[in-house]
Amino acid sequence: MNYIKRALLSISRKKSKSLLLFLIIFILGNVMAGAIAIRQGANNVETNIKRQLGAVLTIEVDNEAIERASQENPGSPPEWPGPLQPDLLKTIGQSSYVKSFDYTTQFGLGSENLQRWMTPEEAEWSMNDTYSKFYGFQLKGTEYPPVMIIEEGKATLKAGRTFSQDEISTGVGVALITQQLADYNNLGVGDNIVLSNYILDYGETDGPMVEPTITERRDIPLQIIGIYENIESPEEPNQMVGQISKSELYNTIIVPNQTIIAEQQAMNEYYISQMEEELTEEQKAQAMLTYYTSLFILNSPDDIEAFKEETQALLPPFYKVFTNSDSFSIIAAPVQQTSKMASYVLMVAIGASILIISLVVMLFLRDRKHELGIYMSLGEKRSKVISQIVIEVVLVAILAIALSLVTGNFIAQGLSESMVRDQLIAEQDPFNPDPSVWEDQWRFGQFASNMTGEDIAENYRINFSPAYIGLFFIIGLATVLISTVVPTLYIVRLNPKQVLM
Amino acid sequence: MAILETKNVTYYYQDGDSRRYILEDTSVEFEKGIFYSILGQSGSGKTTFLSLISALDSPAEGEILYEGRNIKDIGYENFRRNKVGIIFQSYNLIPYLTALENVLVAMSVTENELPENKEEVAYNLLDYIGLAKTKADRPVTKLSGGEQQRVAIARALATNVDIILADEPTGNVDEAMEQEIVNIFKKLAHEHDKCVIVVTHSKEVSDQSDETLYLYKGSLKDHE
Numbered sequence: 001m002n003y004i005k006r007a008l009l010s011i012s013r014k015k016s017k018s019l020l021l022f023l024i025i026f027i028l029g030n031v032m033a034g035a036i037a038i039r040q041g042a043n044n045v046e047t048n049i050k051r052q053l054g055a056v057l058t059i060e061v062d063n064e065a066i067e068r069a070s071q072e073n074p075g076s077p078p079e080w081p082g083p084l085q086p087d088l089l090k091t092i093g094q095s096s097y098v099k100s101f102d103y104t105t106q107f108g109l110g111s112e113n114l115q116r117w118m119t120p121e122e123a124e125w126s127m128n129d130t131y132s133k134f135y136g137f138q139l140k141g142t143e144y145p146p147v148m149i150i151e152e153g154k155a156t157l158k159a160g161r162t163f164s165q166d167e168i169s170t171g172v173g174v175a176l177i178t179q180q181l182a183d184y185n186n187l188g189v190g191d192n193i194v195l196s197n198y199i200l201d202y203g204e205t206d207g208p209m210v211e212p213t214i215t216e217r218r219d220i221p222l223q224i225i226g227i228y229e230n231i232e233s234p235e236e237p238n239q240m241v242g243q244i245s246k247s248e249l250y251n252t253i254i255v256p257n258q259t260i261i262a263e264q265q266a267m268n269e270y271y272i273s274q275m276e277e278e279l280t281e282e283q284k285a286q287a288m289l290t291y292y293t294s295l296f297i298l299n300s301p302d303d304i305e306a307f308k309e310e311t312q313a314l315l316p317p318f319y320k321v322f323t324n325s326d327s328f329s330i331i332a333a334p335v336q337q338t339s340k341m342a343s344y345v346l347m348v349a350i351g352a353s354i355l356i357i358s359l360v361v362m363l364f365l366r367d368r369k370h371e372l373g374i375y376m377s378l379g380e381k382r383s384k385v386i387s388q389i390v391i392e393v394v395l396v397a398i399l400a401i402a403l404s405l406v407t408g409n410f411i412a413q414g415l416s417e418s419m420v421r422d423q424l425i426a427e428q429d430p431f432n433p434d435p436s437v438w439e440d441q442w443r444f445g446q447f448a449s450n451m452t453g454e455d456i457a458e459n460y461r462i463n464f465s466p467a468y469i470g471l472f473f474i475i476g477l478a479t480v481l482i483s484t485v486v487p488t489l490y491i492v493r494l495n496p497k498q499v500l501m
Numbered sequence: 502m503a504i505l506e507t508k509n510v511t512y513y514y515q516d517g518d519s520r521r522y523i524l525e526d527t528s529v530e531f532e533k534g535i536f537y538s539i540l541g542q543s544g545s546g547k548t549t550f551l552s553l554i555s556a557l558d559s560p561a562e563g564e565i566l567y568e569g570r571n572i573k574d575i576g577y578e579n580f581r582r583n584k585v586g587i588i589f590q591s592y593n594l595i596p597y598l599t600a601l602e603n604v605l606v607a608m609s610v611t612e613n614e615l616p617e618n619k620e621e622v623a624y625n626l627l628d629y630i631g632l633a634k635t636k637a638d639r640p641v642t643k644l645s646g647g648e649q650q651r652v653a654i655a656r657a658l659a660t661n662v663d664i665i666l667a668d669e670p671t672g673n674v675d676e677a678m679e680q681e682i683v684n685i686f687k688k689l690a691h692e693h694d695k696c697v698i699v700v701t702h703s704k705e706v707s708d709q710s711d712e713t714l715y716l717y718k719g720s721l722k723d724h725e
């Protein structure tokens with residue numbers, strides 16, 4: 001009849017008390033399990049989505065910071081920072097967190113013989129408009145021979161090849177075009193196309209709009225070395241926001257940065273020569289600078305924060321590192337809100353549980369003070385008397401916790417349905433999205449998250465993950481164990497003479 | 502050598518600012534094989550004295566010796582576990598256990614050498630004290646006062662200790678039962694060589710004991 005056996009007999013023979021303790025722990029356990037499940041669900045969303053998005057970052061001017069600075073000091077607003085130069089971008093790209101990186105400059109060109117891809121409606125309305133004639137093709141530069149969108153699975157190479165390092169470095173006339181543009185113009189790998197860099201004269205700027213006259217035309221012969229096709233997400237009615245328009249996407253031509261820079265320089269030089277007297281040397285130098293958008297892909301989403309911190313230190317003022325998951329936090333606000341609330345509920349529940357269970361166990365022990373005194377009068381070690389009580393409470397607690405693990409999870413699922421999912425979906429207005437969605441779009445292009453509330457709701461899953469089960473058991477049992485501390489002090493202080501004699 | 506001895510023991514209860522002395526410089530010796538009875542007026546301090554020699558409390562001054570060794574050095578818990586069996590006035594049994602289990606609890610706590618077949622020994626012991634097997638398996642709450650007292654006695658004996666202490670064990674029982682219990686104590690002292698110390702108000706009990714001590718005004722004497 002050692003203390004373990006006594007504990008078992010005490011539980012089984014004092015059924016009503018065991019049941020009462022069981023119910024109390026069960027009810028409190030449900031609150032804790034529910035809160036943990038909801039938190040876990042919210043955290044899952046974050047990790048799942050971040051994993052889906054990968055770790056894609058860019059460095060841009062931080063508009064908000066500039067705005068703040070000019071508000072703080074309206075007298076002299078800060079100067080708009082100059083573009084980041086390749087040396088710095090390359091240094092950042094050398095970071096051990098970076099898997100691959102690229103920086104891109106863009107330029108719109110026209111063509112005499114290449115037809116711009118158009119939807120039937122576009123064809124009808126704007127066959128001859130100035131824009132498509134002189135700037136109908138979007139040249140996108142790259143420094144990364146395998147081409148980021150192809151390597152990262154945002155596009156597939158349908159024919160031919162990507163660039164060689166040599167082609168990138170020298171900027172020879174080679175290009176990758178889209179399958180759609182190739183089909184539209186009946187082109188294949190090895191064919192040559194000619195794009196034209198027009199320098200236009202619009203005449204009197206405040207006069208009526210007239211067709212500009214061509215001042216100068218530079219032809220850029222390009223050989224098609226590869227044909228690619230963008231992976232397009234299936235169109236959903238509420239995903240019309242933020243999509244790059246089809247024609248813009250299909251008329252994109254990928255070339256080495258150097259090819260574009262040559263054209264930009266030529267144009268810049270022309271305009272500088274036109275305004276020779278009005279510009280200072282510094283202004284001239286500034287006008288010749290190339291603007292790049294950068295893209296960094298990290299090895300793991302877990303590195304994002306570390307990379308951001310490391311990079312921020314290298315950046316000139318008013319530049320900031322942006323992630324393609326930045327807008328996630330805005331769209332997922334209801335999830336975060338719920339997670340926060342669940343954390344509070346959990347903390348309050350733990351506190352309340354410790355208080356309530358301590359009190360109940362204490363009351364039970366006072367009822368049993370004769371029994372405890374008897375063990376001591378028989379010379380039982382206090383540690384064993386305490387062990388008996390702890391075993392009794394913990395055994396009942398394990399049963400109650402195990403059951404509330406299941407029921408609490410169901411409660412959490414029910415609550416989440418109404419608290420999280422409905423809100424996530426209701427708060428999204430497809431015609432008036434959060435500005436962050438647009439921002440993501442122009443910062444990241446094909447790498448933008450395109451997350452909708454529904455995607456997040458889809459990822460918001462409350463389940464019996466080992467993490468949930470483990471965490472709840474640890475928190476539950478720890479709470480119960482802490483709850484036995486005060487009652488244990490009662491045993492330590494119990495004077496058997498006073499209760500028995 | 503005396504198995505149990507109090508040496509210049511003083512004990513008092515703190516009563517506000519003043520001390521209420523219960524024992525003053527008391528020295529007595531108890532031998533094995535002898536059935537002692539302790540008499541004294543109500544409130545004279547008999548229970549207090551028992552609490553001291555059962556190591557449930559410690560004297561303010563002086564010492565209590567077991568086979569010449571201070572029980573403080575033996576360790577109070579250790580002393581209670583292995584050297585004394587206590588029978589309380591209110592039986593103090595564990596309510597959710599059966600009579601047998603109550604006896605087994607004591608047997609599991611002690612470190613004294615006991616036979617392997619503890620259950621059988623416990624049944625036999627209860628039977629010897631006068632509790633049949635059918636009653637031994639009942640929860641103690643379903644036994645009469647006299648029967649519960651037998652369980653309490655059996656529990657005190659079960660650990661195979663040398664000293665049995667009892668606080669008014671016949672206080673709540675009829676005369677026939679009282680006689681039975683006295684017979685058990687006599688047997689324990691005379692046949693099993695135990696040192697039996699019984700606090701009582703009953704003349705019948707003290708008359709049948711081998712030695713009677715009187716607690717009066719803070720000291721124990723062998724005459725009134």
Ligand SMILES: Nc1ncnc2c1ncn2[C@@H]1O[C@H](COP(=O)(O)OP(=O)(O)OP(=O)(O)O)[C@@H](O)[C@H]1O
Pocket residue numbers: 514515523541542543544545546547548549550
């Ligand atoms: N914890 C205590 N604190 C203060 N005084 C106490 C305490 N316990 C007992 N006393 C007092 O000490 C005296 C001796 O008490 P004790 O219980 O030893 O007497 P007793 O001889 O056993 O009496 P009875 O025959 O009625 O059982 C009594 O006056 C009692 O009121």
Ligand SMILES: [Mg+2]
Pocket residue numbers: 547548549668
């Ligand atoms: Mg008394």
